[in-house]
Amino acid sequence: MTAVVEGRAIVQDYHVPGGILAKARTVRALKGVDFAVPKGKTLAIVGESGSGKSTLARIIALIDAPSGGELLLDGLPVDIGKRRPDSALRSKVQMVFQNPYGSLNPRQKIGNVLTEPLVINTDTPAAERRDRAEAMLQKVGLLPEHYNRYPHMFSGGQRQRIAIARALMLNPSLLVLDEPVSALDLSVQAQVLNLLADLQDELELTYVFVSHDLSVVRYIADEVMVISNGEAVEQGTRDQIFANPTHPYTQQLFNATPVTDVEAIRQRVARRRMAREARPA
């Protein structure tokens, strides 16, 4: 079975133009990354800011062309640097961004947010566009009445549902999610993660999920790629990575993730008490 999306030695360079004082230079944001995601699975890309994880997400979502390497969708090579993607290709891959406050146009009604991809990429008649948008609102846990409302009338979690609905309007096979829950509260985060899991089951979606939060990754991912300074330092199934992280950077990430287990808290409280008692009053 071919992978829905595959990358071979993906390289991305950013050129920083020179000024009066600084010379022009080239930053290599991705240094040759390989990956493949089979249908219906989730690849989580983990790393901190500046690691190149969002750069990779933008390449997979066909927003930026890579400087080198090969990107394959359903086994066919795609090079958006040479040929602009047509609507069939655009329909295959959609993206959900981190900040639902920034990714929705405040002056656009939700109905227009959802039907716009259809207007641009298909010749669906207006009545059908509306029906499909209303059905999609229900699918993501909102109501058809929300069609005529504006983004400011919704909470952060609801907005992220709208952003997910918009991404699904073209029936994509691959969804690129760039930190989709990191701007949300814990309990809302749980709702959105549940929604993503349900949609994946129902629509056989493939996810590329970018995150820096290992507890979220453990919940949603099948495969994990840890990226640092533009290099994939560790790659494997979720269970492999979580059971036995081998790269020092992965271990560092694990150590930084807050521990909520009662035994760990007991130890921390005891350590703190001892430090206080040891100190001269």
Add this chain to the structure above:
Amino acid sequence: MPLLNIRNLTVRFATATGSFTAVDGIDVSVDRGEVLAIVGESGSGKSVSMLAVMGLLPDTATITADEMTYDGQDIRDMSPALRRKLIGREITMIFQEPIASLNPSFTVGFQIEEVLRLNLRMSRGQARARALELFQAVGIPAPEEKLKAYPHQMSGGQCQRVMIAIALASNPRLLIADEPTTALDVTIQKQILDLLLKLQDDYDMALILITHDMGVVAETADRVVVQYKGKKMEEADVLSLFEAPKHAYTRALLSALPEHAEGDRLPTVSDYFEQEASR
């Protein structure tokens, strides 16, 4: 006697559609040298109650309390001049967005020296020396050069360190940190939390940490207040809260942590309320 003691605090906002109660009868107290975490979702009023203490709420807010004392002094009807002596010196605060909290047009060195000169009446030379000392204390690499940097030339984690340095400038006895690590990566979050705890211990400050993240609570707090829709749900020391949460809402918050997922679904807060209701 607790350092900060608030009893029955209520904050109402006058809105176009009538009055809205953001904080509804909250009691908060914090002792010297203690780390108190206030946890809740957005809209729970966790920031509003602390902004009320700082006097940072807009004029549309009506604040009432049976008691609101800092070190035995009543802050409710304090004169503005006295209040200014307290706020920003004895009690300081840092916010969620470190980059937005700093003025982009001035160097970070200027901004910290400004606090030292205006608040503590230091001379330029004294302020420069103390600023350098503070930058070293909060672990900013190459502090001398960084004093001349503008906020956009620094990372989010470094800007938060600058904010912490500014907040510490006057040797406060109470530091209020409002979601100090929410905008930061896990590795940087860890560094900032460790720094806050170390400084809290070194300076023997009281620290109030406002957060929605139970993970942050588990790693930092001595005592925890759980807030929901402006009301206090539960108050406990951190160990009992995680070991045996008393209130349904606390249990709901804890079960929404992704690491507590059982099977394929994450329990959400609303699931929990339904479950409790059907009992």
